[in-house]
Every structure is written in C-alpha cells, then in structure tokens.
Amino acid sequence: xxxxxxxxxxxxxxxxxxxxxxxxxxxxxxxxxxxxxxxxxxxxxxxxxxxxxxxxxxxxxxxxxxxxxxxxxxxxxxxxxxxxxxxxxxxxxxxxxxxxxxxxxxxxxxxxxxxxxxxxxxxxxxxxxxxxxxxxxxxxxxxxxxxxxxxxxxxxxxxxxxxxxxxxxxxxx
Numbered sequence: 001x002x003x004x005x006x007x008x009x010x011x012x013x014x015x016x017x018x019x020x021x022x023x024x025x026x027x028x029x030x031x032x033x034x035x036x037x038x039x040x041x042x043x044x045x046x047x048x049x050x051x052x053x054x055x056x057x058x059x060x061x062x063x064x065x066x067x068x069x070x071x072x073x074x075x076x077x078x079x080x081x082x083x084x085x086x087x088x089x090x091x092x093x094x095x096x097x098x099x100x101x102x103x104x105x106x107x108x109x110x111x112x113x114x115x116x117x118x119x120x121x122x123x124x125x126x127x128x129x130x131x132x133x134x135x136x137x138x139x140x141x142x143x144x145x146x147x148x149x150x151x152x153x154x155x156x157x158x159x160x161x162x163x164x165x166x167x168x169x170x171x172x173x
Contacts, residue, residue, distance in 0.1 A: 010068060010069060010141065010144060011142065011143050011144070012024070012025035012068060012130070012143075012144040012145070012146065013025060013143070013144070013145050013146070014039070014043075014145065014146040014147070014148065015147065015148040016036075016037075016038075016039065016040055016043075016148075017040055017042075017043075017148055018040050019036055021036070021037075023037050023038065023039070024037065025039075025064070025067075025068065025144075025146050026038070026039075026064070027039070027044070027060065027061040027064045027065075028044060031044035031045075031048075031060065042151075043148070043151050044060055045060075046151045046152050046154065046155060047059075047060035047061075047063045047064055047151075047154060047155055048060035048063075049155050050155070051155045051156040051158060051159040051162075052159050052160065052161060059077065062077060062078075063078070063154070063155055063158050066078050066157075066158050067128070067129065067146075067154060067157065067158075069084040071084065077158075078158040078159075078160070079157070079158055079159060079160050079162050084128070085126060085128060085132070086126035086127040086128025086129070086130070086157075086167065087126065087127045087128075087164075088124055088125070088126050088127070089127060089166070089169055090169050090170065090171075091124050091125035091126070091168070091169060091170060091171050091172070092124075092171040092173075093122050093123065093124040093171075093172075094122070094123045094124070094171065094172045094173040095120060095121070095122050095123075095136060096120070096121050096122075096123060096133075097120050098112075098115055098116050098117065098118050098120075099111060099112040099115055099116075100112070119135050119136070119137065119142070120135070120136035120137070121133045121134065121135060121136060121142060121143070122134045122135075122136050123172040124171075124172065125167075125168035125169055125170055125171065125172060126167070126168055127164070127165070127166055127167045127168065127169060128157065128167065128168075129146055129147075129150045129153075129154050129157060129167040129168060130144040130145060130146050130167075130168055131144065131145045131147070131168050131172060132144050133145075147168065150167050150168065153165060153167070
C-alpha cells in the first residue's frame with residue numbers, strides 16, 4: 001500500500017461545530033468559505049499554523065494529508081514516523097458486535113434486523129488524534145474519527161521536534 005492509497009482509501013470523519021454534523025476529514029476547496037460538508041474556518045486555521053514557528057505557513061492542506069497517513073512529506077516538511085497509527089496508551093479497546101438485545105421497541109428491532117450481519121469492530125483511541133475502528137476478523141481499519149476538541153493541537157503532531165502529547169487517550173466506552 002502506498003502513502004497515496006492509504007491517504008485516499010481511508011474513511012476518516014470529524015465534527016463540524018457550526019452545523020453540528022459529522023463530515024469527512026478532508027481539506028476544504030476554499031478554507032475561507034467552506035461548504036456545509038467541509039471543515040469550519042477555525043478548524044482549517046488551526047492546521048495552517050506551523051507548530052515550530054507558531055506562524056501561519058499555509059501548510060494546512062499538507063498537514064491534513066500527513067494526519068490522514070500520507071508519508072510523502074515526512075522528513076522534508078514534517079516529522080518522520082515509524083508508523084502512521086499513533087501510540088495507544090490507556091485506551092482499553094471496545095468490541096462492538098451486531099445488536100442482539102431483546103426489546104419491545106419496534107424502532108430498535110428494525111435497527112437490530114438491519115444490522116444483524118454487520119462486522120464486529122474493535123474501537124480504540126490513539127495519540128494520533130483519532131478514534132480508530134478496526135474490523136475484528138482481520139484488523140483492517142474501517143473508520144477513524146477526529147474529535148473537534150483536538151483540532152487546536154493537531155498541527156503539533158507534524159513538528160520535527162514533536163514532544164509527546166496525549167490526544168485521544170481515553171477508552172471509547
């Protein structure tokens with residue numbers, strides 16, 4: 001798998017505070033005038049800040065690509081990583097299986113019927129700023145989520161002089 005394959009093939013979501021909806025974790029076409037399905041201006045602005053100089057260097061798009069797993073800028077612009085998955089510390093994995101509870105609630109029973117064959121997914125927080133979901137049968141990542149609360153520090157992950165910080169360090173349950 002190349003850096004580009006890993007970058008483009010991942011399902012990574014985040015939260016858009018202004019509209020209170022989940023959106024793809026992708027760089028907006030115009031960061032100063034984002035659409036309803038793109039990062040808010042403030043979210044993009046945090047990524048534009050060079051963590052070493054604390055100045056806006058307009059590198060937000062590349063920082064986001066790096067955070068998504070693109071390794072092409074490692075060493076030249078950003079920190080070199082041993083792995084694109086951040087360290088997992090103090091986050092007890094949580095296994096989510098298909099729904100199986102008994103209920104008289106027809107809404108739940110419809111949900112249960114519609115999801116009876118979904119894959120078992122193991123969720124765990126990592127210090128790369130994401131909650132990850134891995135398919136239990138083969139370990140393939142099926143989903144990652146970047147909480148809005150970590151945006152103000154995400155840029156620091158790319159610093160060549162990065163000092164470890166805790167990001168999504170707690171357990172998902």
